[in-house]
Amino acid sequence: MSVPLDDRGFALGDGLFETILWSAGRLVLFDPHFARLSRGCEALGLPAPELEAVRYAALAEVEAAGLVDGRAAVRVTWTAGSGGRGLDRPEPLSPRLLVTAARAPAPVGPATLAVAATRRNQGSPASRLKTLAYLDNVLARREARASGADEALMLNGRGEIACAAAANLFWFEEARLVTPALGCGVLDGIVRGETLKAAAELGLVVEEICAGPRALERARGLCLSNSLVGLRPVAAVDGVAVRPHPELDRLVEKVAAAVL
Amino acid sequence: MSVPLDDRGFALGDGLFETILWSAGRLVLFDPHFARLSRGCEALGLPAPELEAVRYAALAEVEAAGLVDGRAAVRVTWTAGSGGRGLDRPEPLSPRLLVTAARAPAPVGPATLAVAATRRNQGSPASRLKTLAYLDNVLARREARASGADEALMLNGRGEIACAAAANLFWFEEARLVTPALGCGVLDGIVRGETLKAAAELGLVVEEICAGPRALERARGLCLSNSLVGLRPVAAVDGVAVRPHPELDRLVEKVAAAVL
Numbered sequence: 370m371s372v373p374l375d376d377r378g379f380a381l382g383d384g385l386f387e388t389i390l391w392s393a394g395r396l397v398l399f400d401p402h403f404a405r406l407s408r409g410c411e412a413l414g415l416p417a418p419e420l421e422a423v424r425y426a427a428l429a430e431v432e433a434a435g436l437v438d439g440r441a442a443v444r445v446t447w448t449a450g451s452g453g454r455g456l457d458r459p460e461p462l463s464p465r466l467l468v469t470a471a472r473a474p475a476p477v478g479p480a481t482l483a484v485a486a487t488r489r490n491q492g493s494p495a496s497r498l499k500t501l502a503y504l505d506n507v508l509a510r511r512e513a514r515a516s517g518a519d520e521a522l523m524l525n526g527r528g529e530i531a532c533a534a535a536a537n538l539f540w541f542e543e544a545r546l547v548t549p550a551l552g553c554g555v556l557d558g559i560v561r562g563e564t565l566k567a568a569a570e571l572g573l574v575v576e577e578i579c580a581g582p583r584a585l586e587r588a589r590g591l592c593l594s595n596s597l598v599g600l601r602p603v604a605a606v607d608g609v610a611v612r613p614h615p616e617l618d619r620l621v622e623k624v625a626a627a628v629l
Numbered sequence: 630m631s632v633p634l635d636d637r638g639f640a641l642g643d644g645l646f647e648t649i650l651w652s653a654g655r656l657v658l659f660d661p662h663f664a665r666l667s668r669g670c671e672a673l674g675l676p677a678p679e680l681e682a683v684r685y686a687a688l689a690e691v692e693a694a695g696l697v698d699g700r701a702a703v704r705v706t707w708t709a710g711s712g713g714r715g716l717d718r719p720e721p722l723s724p725r726l727l728v729t730a731a732r733a734p735a736p737v738g739p740a741t742l743a744v745a746a747t748r749r750n751q752g753s754p755a756s757r758l759k760t761l762a763y764l765d766n767v768l769a770r771r772e773a774r775a776s777g778a779d780e781a782l783m784l785n786g787r788g789e790i791a792c793a794a795a796a797n798l799f800w801f802e803e804a805r806l807v808t809p810a811l812g813c814g815v816l817d818g819i820v821r822g823e824t825l826k827a828a829a830e831l832g833l834v835v836e837e838i839c840a841g842p843r844a845l846e847r848a849r850g851l852c853l854s855n856s857l858v859g860l861r862p863v864a865a866v867d868g869v870a871v872r873p874h875p876e877l878d879r880l881v882e883k884v885a886a887a888v889l
Binding site: 495 | 630631632633634635636637638639640641642643646673674704706709714715716717718727729734747748749750751752753754755760761762763764765766767768770771774785786787794795
């Protein structure tokens with residue numbers, strides 16, 4: 370499968386994607402993924418796809434990949450379609466739907482993080498969306514790998530903690546569970562939302578904050594959230610071990626039950 | 630022509646492009662364009678293409694498009710190639726070269742600008758490169774069009790004047806010609822470089838600055854620079870007329886001689 374060279378998703382990053390887990394014979398949290406894709410379309414000024422078209426294409430790709438009985442990562446890409454002159458979009462737009470499915474990565478142990486020099490752009494709506502313009506995330510991840518870590522910890526342009534290259538961040542400050550606010554230039558993660566919900570159900574006090582990296586000094590139970598792994602604990606940041614928190618295991622289990 | 634769905638340029642914006650003018654039977658300023666592409670590869674950690682391969686593909690596309698005797702916009706795209714898992718690049722990388730040619734836009738009159746809410750990310754090296762992750766530029770342009778203007782004036786995350794969505798900015802402050810410094814999150818434009826050179830040859834004092842939007846209040850002779858139009862005067866910003874400057878015409882002509 371391929372995409373024409375004049376597709377704006379290819380040429381300019383003008384489009385969105387979702388990565389949806391296929392597990393136990395279903396598309397996990399399909400409705401919130403589709404809702405986020407639709408909100409993203411609104412933010413970017415793109416028509417939204419039709420729910421049934423996306424679901425059908427996703428199922429067809431899982432089947433074609435021979436993964437119906439396994440765990441698959443389904444990537445749904447929705448581009449602004451072909452055409453336009455330079456940056457200007459054509460009128461009318463003919464968006465393009467492209468779906469692929471691949472074996473989902475196996476579960477992994479705790480992650481190590483490295484703080485990346487590449488910053489999040491909190492001054493663009495794209496920083497809160499899964500867009501095809503994901504190069505800053507690639508560069509941050511590359512920095513992390515170069516320093517021997519698994520994943521990047523990204524700050525935004527104001528120097529506040531934002532997220533990982535492919536995950537949201539959570540940690541405990543004493544009894545409170547905290548996560549960077551969306552205004553920090555943070556993807557509105559599906560598992561982020563499920564984690565906030567699960568934490569509230571566990572009776573935890575949860576708070577969305579804006580904080581500089583010094584907040585990590587008093588953080589406990591730091592973890593990553595993403596659709597393919599649920600909540601993944603972090604072992605160390607820039608080589609400094611993360612202290613555990615007594616509530617983390619319970620939260621990881623509750624989130625896993627909802628999202629894996 | 631098409632690109633595979635697993636190309637990282639399509640999936641993640643992991644790649645670079647150049648837009649080169651074909652005019653009077655030659656690729657205008659090919660060497661600086663190629664040099665910038667190579668510097669971009671170094672910044673992103675990609676192997677650079679071979680100069681002769683790029684030149685050959687460009688000439689072939691101009692010919693295939695029937696534009697040898699006309700003016701063409703040649704787009705050279707260089708992606709990180711296929712593969713990898715998620716954000717992580719494969720080892721080794723097999724980058725992909727894709728070239729298209731289209732009729733160059735006809736010369737146009739002065740531009741009107743609108744200050745965009747979408748900001749440049751001065752905290753990423755990508756803000757100084759022509760990358761496939763160009764969505765912020767698309768969004769800024771879209772804002773400008775929605776307000777009836779031709780082009781966006783983008784500020785960076787610190788609120789400093791950076792550039793237009795598809796051009797660099799120059800203006801006069803009394804006798805000095807100024808342009809935002811690259812550190813403001815500004816593309817290292819080929820015509821930007823030629824304009825700095827031309828201005829020096831005309832005996833103008835030139836300065837690269839970081840300044841907030843209030844600098845526009847005392848600006849004269851504001852103009853855009855880009856590879857397809859050379860220097861294009863700006864008539865108004867957010868509906869406020871730009872005052873002329875006596876040196877601008879001479880500069881526009883000298884730059885045109887070098888870049889068009």
